[in-house]
Amino acid sequence: MPALEGFRPRMRRCPRAPRGMVTDELAESLWYVGQLPGEEARGRRELQLPLPGVKPPYAGGAAFRMLTGRMGEPIAACDRASCRLFCILRPQDTCTTCPRTCDTDRVHRLSVS
Secondary structure, eight states, X not given: OHHHHHHHHHHTSOTHHHHHHHHHHHHHHHHHHHHTTTOHHHHHHHHTXXXXXXXXXXXXXXXXXXXXXXXXXXXXXXXXXXXXXXXXXXXXXXXXXXXXXXXXXXXXXXXXX
């Protein structure tokens, strides 16, 4: 991915980091678009087709899975392949898709009150 190589020196990250960020943003953006017309489940299924796992140039797949909320409700979760803010955030300040966020915290943040 030549375009990403142009940004890499400014990012001060390993060559894999930009690919992880692109993979994550692509998966999350398309997941969001699928939620708009009420097609979230279909969007998650279909996103796993073009992003099935570690396939160059992508760093990982659309890692969707279901968690159980505090009230027993199903919660869709997605794990990012990378964390672009890993070095500067405290664990409690990470997003719900960050690989550093444990499932207990995800459920707490995403569950209905």
